[in-house]
Amino acid sequence: MARVPIIEIAGLLVVTVQEELHDRDALRLQEELTDRLERTGSRGVLLDLSGVETVDSFLGRLLTEIAQGARLMGAHTVVVGIQPSVAITLVELGLELQGISTALNAARGLSRLRHLLAAEGGRGRT
Amino acid sequence: MIAQPRPDQEPAPQQATILEEQRRTIRELQTPVIQVWQGILALPIIGSLDTARAQDMNEALLDMIVQTSSEIVILDITGVPLIDTAIAKHLLETVAAARLLGAEALIVGMSTRTALTLVHLGLDLSGVTTRTTLAKGLELAFRRLGLEVVPRARANPDAAFADAGDI
Numbered sequence: 001m002a003r004v005p006i007i008e009i010a011g012l013l014v015v016t017v018q019e020e021l022h023d024r025d026a027l028r029l030q031e032e033l034t035d036r037l038e039r040t041g042s043r044g045v046l047l048d049l050s051g052v053e054t055v056d057s058f059l060g061r062l063l064t065e066i067a068q069g070a071r072l073m074g075a076h077t078v079v080v081g082i083q084p085s086v087a088i089t090l091v092e093l094g095l096e097l098q099g100i101s102t103a104l105n106a107a108r109g110l111s112r113l114r115h116l117l118a119a120e121g122g123r124g125r126t
Numbered sequence: 127m128i129a130q131p132r133p134d135q136e137p138a139p140q141q142a143t144i145l146e147e148q149r150r151t152i153r154e155l156q157t158p159v160i161q162v163w164q165g166i167l168a169l170p171i172i173g174s175l176d177t178a179r180a181q182d183m184n185e186a187l188l189d190m191i192v193q194t195s196s197e198i199v200i201l202d203i204t205g206v207p208l209i210d211t212a213i214a215k216h217l218l219e220t221v222a223a224a225r226l227l228g229a230e231a232l233i234v235g236m237s238t239r240t241a242l243t244l245v246h247l248g249l250d251l252s253g254v255t256t257r258t259t260l261a262k263g264l265e266l267a268f269r270r271l272g273l274e275v276v277p278r279a280r281a282n283p284d285a286a287f288a289d290a291g292d293i
Contacts (some may be wrong), residue, residue, distance in 0.1 A: 079277030080228065087226035088181075096222040098253075103228035104195055112228075 004029045006036050007122060012113060013037065013075075013104075018051040020107050037073040045070050046114040048106050050081030060095035067100045076101065076116045080109035101106040157183045159190040165230075166267045167196045168260070172205035179217035184213045184223055191227045198267040202260050204235030221254050223238050230270065232256070234263035 007014045013036055015029070038046065047066070052059075055094060067077040078101040082090075090097065101116065103109035132170045158181055160168045169183065187199065201217060203209070221231040222229055244251060257263040268275060 008161075054268065079226075081230075082226045084185065084192060084223075087223040088184055090226060091219045091223045097226060098245055102196075102226050105228075108195075108197075108228060126274070 004032075006033060007039055008042065011040075011042055011043045012046060012110075013040065014046045014048070016048040016051070020054060021052055021059060023058055024027060026059055030066050030069065034069050034073060037070060037075050041074075043075050043117055045075050045077040046106060046109050046113060047077060047079045048081045048109070049079060049086065050083065050105075052086060054084060055086045055089050057093050057095065060090050060093055060097075061086070064095065064097055064100065076113060078103055078109040078113045078116070080104065080106050097104075142249060143174060145236075157186040159186050159195050161190070161196070162200070162264065163267070163271075163273075165189065165194075165196050165271050166198045166200065166264070167194065167201045168264075170202040170205060173207075175206065175213045175216050177212075177216070180219070184220055186222060187220065188227060191224060191229050197229055198270055199229050199231040200260065200263045201231055201233045202235045202263070203233060203240065204237075204260065206235075206240075209240050209243050209251070210245055213246065214244060214251075218251070218254070230255070232263045232266060234258070234260050 004015060004017055004021070006029075007016075013033065015033060016027075021029070036042070037045070045067075047063075063079065067079070070077045077099065080103045082102065101112055103112045133213065160170070162168045167187070169187055171183070175183075190196070191199065201220060203217070208214065217233060221233070224231040232255045233251075236256045236258050257266060257267070265275075
């Protein structure tokens, strides 16, 4: 059982999944993240999946749900570090994470998140 | 990988080498991923696109996106004679997979016939940016990356003058 750390940096929440995400951990992450968004009022979530090498339909759907939940809490989500094999699996499962922003790595994701927040006219809480 | 020659009719060693080379060449020809600029990849698709080929293409492309940190992928379908539902589906899958890695895919080489076929087939390409030629796609890619191609004299008159002195 891996506990996924949620780190708050400069008003953004950074979630780094370092190993395979099992169903129960993923559900707990969803709950914790939504809870943290409520408490911190963060406007952006960076979800780093570079440590994930396999994905199934459950996790694929949950990623979409996490992003949708974050949006309801007023935050943008950018998913970064998706591995090629994971991307292929997601597309084959028909889970194209539509409506979720993506970026190659954390650095790019961060600038994308800033861009999204700036486009909205506001700034992340610092 | 490569099919082993059957022991009962094993080709001559020289012939086997040639066969293997040819197979490798064909496989490489099928999925060339070209880096046309820093951050821009091009994928010229020639001929038809079956599932196996589309998978190879996807894998090669996604690996290359990671290797080169590319943000734009240009899928050139100039060389695809006829688009059908299956090929269009493969193309859309490639676009979706590239997007998951944070890269935007542009489909270029759209001919009148292809465009009409796609419309007739009722395929939704509303989420995909398309252009008629590779040149236009490249121009768009440059713009997305904040680059601009301008005549040298206009960009930097001093540089043009210095070069003229060299000749």
